[in-house]
Amino acid sequence: MIGFVVLAWIIAPTAYYTNLWGSKAMPIVSNRVFTAHGYFYNVSAVLNSQLRLNETAYKNYGMLIDKDILTSSNLIIYIIICR
Numbered sequence: 001m002i003g004f005v006v007l008a009w010i011i012a013p014t015a016y017y018t019n020l021w022g023s024k025a026m027p028i029v030s031n032r033v034f035t036a037h038g039y040f041y042n043v044s045a046v047l048n049s050q051l052r053l054n055e056t057a058y059k060n061y062g063m064l065i066d067k068d069i070l071t072s073s074n075l076i077i078y079i080i081i082c083r
Helices: 002-017 020-025 055-061 069-081
Strands: none
Touching: 002 020
16 A cells, blocks of 8 residues: 555656656556657557558557556557467
């Protein structure tokens, strides 16, 4: 409980408001993925008609940035399983 309080109420807001790792480019809480510049990531722009990753389009569009590690890991697992 103490660890949660320290992380959620002290460390996370401090990291966000001091712009650690460019965090102010994105909201502190979101279920969306973003581009490196803070815009919403258009996932359909990197998928082909079978909803599989188009690696060329992904390289052109750029990496996705996600504040939520769980969402990132889910996307990576989806890409690996559906290949």
